[in-house]
């Protein structure tokens with residue numbers, strides 16, 4: 001779905017070569033093609049299928065996932081680095097990818113965990129967030145986005161075992177390096193099959209959030225006519241590692257094991273009295289366990305928020 005398609009069309013009519021050249025940055029976020037995001041999900045599913053059905057920490061499907069995402073980013077000109085850490089007797093990996101350019105003293109980071117649980121392929125949790133930020137990264141290059149701020153992406157290992165990868169990354173940074181990161185946006189489960197549209201509550205102080213980032217993400221949803229609710233995610237995903245260092249955090253989420261209420265089903269459609277994701281942490285978290293509309297909307301909002309935050 002395209003955000004502000006009319007504006008984009010108007011720019012084309014006036015002969016602007018790129019929307020970025022003339023439009024306010026927040027309005028120039030590209031349409032993220034959900035077919036591309038789904039193609040990445042198919043790749044994660046194939047990797048799981050070829051590696052015992054999962055992409056878990058310490059298992060071959062995890063490293064295969066890291067290597068595949070890295071190859072896409074290398075081909076697009078990102079500067080990539082694999083950071084290893086040890087947890088539970090196994091080597092874990094984070095993938096860090098820097099988009100060339102921008103002010104290195106003003107870094108915007110986007111991230112999500114790439115590992116699954118052992119019991120399944122982890123396509124909604126968290127193939128969706130991983131594939132969406134990958135596609136947004138590739139579209140930065142494709143649209144020749146030249147943000148003022150420096151943009152960095154992170155794919156984290158061993159989130160499912162207690163945020164191990166994101167914590168290892170943050171622990172590896174000096175105080176100066178941490179202070180350069182002005183925002184961290186986290187995407188964990190963005191295509192739940194019975195979706196809700198949740199934005200991390202900026203007033204969530206344990207760990208701390210950012211009202212500014214919350215409002216930016218809400219504005220993205222508003223621009224495509226989607227109502228949201230705030231959610232206190234607490235320490236349940238990788239933003240927590242950043243929030244504990246007083247880095248401003250935000251994120252979106254489409255729901256896990258909790259039950260959709262009747263009021264939420266009226267607002268968002270779907271099935272009241274049923275979990276947002278009935279396959280959460282189960283073997284049935286496959287490519288069949290993804291709502292394409294939720295995936296599409298969240299991917300567009302990720303782009304909206306990145307363009308607005310980094311430009």
Ligand code: DPN
Nearest residue numbers: 125188189233236237253256
């Ligand atoms: N951290 C998620 C998991 O990997 O199990 C679940 C979750 C994501 C919960 C986002 C809340 C918010």
Ligand code: ZN
Nearest residue numbers: 125126188189
């Ligand atoms: Zn998750």
